[in-house]
Amino acid sequence: MLLAIIVISSIGALLAGLLVLAERVITNYGDVEIDINQSDKKFTIRGGGSLLESLSAQKIFIPSACGGRSTCGYCKVTVLEGGGGLLPTEEPFMNKDERKNGVRLSCQVKVRNNLKIEIPEHLLSVREYICQCEKIIDYTYDIKQFNLKLIEPDSIKYKAGQYVQLLTPAYEGSSEEVYRAYSISSDPADNTRFELIVRRVASGICTTYLFDHLKENDRVRVNGSYGEFYLRDTGAPIVFIAGGSGIAPIKCILHDMVNQQNKRRAVFFFGVRGMKDLFLFDEMQEFEKKLADFKYVPVISQPEPGDNWTGATGRVTDIAAAYLEKQSDAKDHECYLCGSPGMIDSAIKTVMQYGIPLEKNYYDKFS
Known part of the structure; x- marks a missing residue:
């Protein structure tokens, strides 16, 4: 019995060792050269990792809001040689021209061969x-x-x-x-x-x-x-819509509007579930005092009976729709949206019903 246990344990250890050895051999791609912007910058690394990780290790930082999980679509680079074909995980983020021109998500490109890539110059700095x-x-x-x-x-x-x-x-x-x-x-x-x-x-x-x-x-x-989520330099009236921590970039923009003495008409619809989720209330009211034409509208979707909430209730997109319904110039608004992908998709669908074109919707999806 003891001999059988020893034999089985030895076989198991041998198989485990073979698997480790096989993994090292199979995934050992050796030294790989990455050529950036037609030899503007070159470096050699050990292959096997993702292009996003490999660039980061060289202090070349590509935006990736999801941390390389292929859910944000931000880490795009152009792969001219060596990257293989477009993966199904990348398809939803690519338009026709990007597919044609070799644009890839760097988090999905495995560094197995020498690569020639193009990166926007501003990212190199x-x-x-x-x-x-x-x-x-x-x-x-x-x-x-x-x-x-x-x-x-x-x-x-x-x-x-x-x-x-x-x-x-x-x-x-x-x-x-x-x-x-x-x-x-x-x-x-x-x-x-x-x-x-x-x-x-x-x-x-x-x-x-x-x-x-x-x-x-x-x-x-x-x-x-x-990021491209910043206030465009126009005179258009503004609708901000955010939920939860999506308030962050909008708060930054409001600070900048105060600094620039921006007089554009703006309204901020901030959606939370309950009173316990509402924060920065006083700060937003201060912006109402400092800006010439700014209105803050907090919206609670599920108020509790003891909350004594007298403000707007329901879905934040419905409250924004009710506002746009009353605006004679609704179609002239720019919309700045920040929060969950579901909220943003719903907001875009809502505001487009009032004539606001897709290209006037600027958003930052927190995935």
């Missing part, structure tokens, strides 16, 4: 920053604000509404380093520090680190800035 966490503010049971001070370099330049990628280090319960994207919420007039408003995600690697491990005075690394 994106920087990494070391920051110190000065203060952590609890807003609700699942939303916190993190105030970060720039250490090296000591200032950052960004457009109001843009985001940074924060590096989560390995910690107990998570052995990998990952990036996650968070919108800047603070006043861009102070370029030596910035604030991030973050909602906790169940089992989220980064939010678990931020909520349970990061302490005041700890240091973190971010890179950026990124």
Whole structure:
């Protein structure tokens, strides 16, 4: 009996060893060269990882709001040679011209062969920053604000509404380093520090680190800035719609509107489930005082009997629709939307019913 156990254990150990050896052989792609923008920049790495990870290791940062999970579609680069065919996970994010021109999601391209790629020039100048966490503010049971001070370099330049990628280090319960994207919420007039408003995600690697491990005075690394979610320089009236932590980039834009003495007509519909989810109420009312023509409309979808809530109730998109219904110039509005993909899709569908074209809807989906 003992002999049989020894034999079986030996066979199991041998098979495990063979599997490890096979994995190393199969996934050993050797040295691979990545050529960027027609030899403007070249480097050689060990193959096997994703293009997004490989570029990041060389301090070339590509925007990726989902941390490389193929859900945001932001990490696009043009692959001229060596990337293989477009994957099903990439198809939903590509239009006809992008498919034709070799545009890929860098998180989905495996570095197995020499690659020739093209990256927008401005991304080559994106920087990494070391920051110190000065203060952590609890807003609700699942939303916190993190105030970060720039250490090296000591200032950052960004457009109001843009985001940074924060590096989560390995910690107990998570052995990998990952990036996650968070919108800047603070006043861009102070370029030596910035604030991030973050909602906790169940089992989220980064939010678990931020909520349970990061302490005041700890240091973190971010890179950026990124994104096309910023206020366009027009005279059009504005509709802001956001939910939860989606308030972050809109708050940043409102700060900038105050700084620029922007007199455009604007209304902000902020949707939450209950009173316990409502935050920054006083700050939004301050913007009503500071801006020439701004209205803040908090909307609670499921008020409790004891809340004594006298404001708007229901779906935030329905309240926005009721507002647009009364505007003679509804079709002339620009819409800035931030929150969950479902909320944004619903908002776009709603406002387009009032003649606002798709291209006048600017959004930031928090996936």
